[in-house]
Amino acid sequence: xxxxxxxxxxxxxxxxxxxxxxxxxxxxxxxxxxxxxxxxxxxxxxxxxxxxxxxxxxxxxxxxxxxxxxxxxxxxxxxxxxxxxxxxxxxxxxxxxxxxxxxxxxxxxxxxxxxxxxxx
Numbered sequence: 001x002x003x004x005x006x007x008x009x010x011x012x013x014x015x016x017x018x019x020x021x022x023x024x025x026x027x028x029x030x031x032x033x034x035x036x037x038x039x040x041x042x043x044x045x046x047x048x049x050x051x052x053x054x055x056x057x058x059x060x061x062x063x064x065x066x067x068x069x070x071x072x073x074x075x076x077x078x079x080x081x082x083x084x085x086x087x088x089x090x091x092x093x094x095x096x097x098x099x100x101x102x103x104x105x106x107x108x109x110x111x112x113x114x115x116x117x118x119x120x
Contacts, residue, residue, distance in 0.1 A: 004044065004063050009037040011056040016086045026051040057089070 012022055012033075019033040026048065035041045036052070044052070049060045088096060 003039060004065075005037045005039040007063050007065075008033075008052065008056070011058055011062075012037075014082050014085070015056060015089075016082070017056075022052070022055055025055040 012019070019030045019037075022028075023030045023033045028048065032041070036044055036048075044063075046060070049063060053060045053063060088099065091099065
């Protein structure tokens, strides 16, 4: 079972954020983020947990182990999948729709190629 600090670190790394990035976003210093991750600070105040969850695009419940769902699935992404998620989040909604459309076309082409290989 993941501890709060492990979940924080794992999520930060998945998003490609440094401890400095997170610290600046929530108004703390880098050492505090490392102390959260290493559980040197075991009782993270809710006043810090909520902004931390927002920056790490999850919920306080995820850190506490109260929820799983999509956020846990993200923990199992490959390096390339994590890169895609990070880049996708930087795009506008219109750009995201464009990428989804292109990915669907590529997936269909890949499936057609695999079907042709199985026939031939």
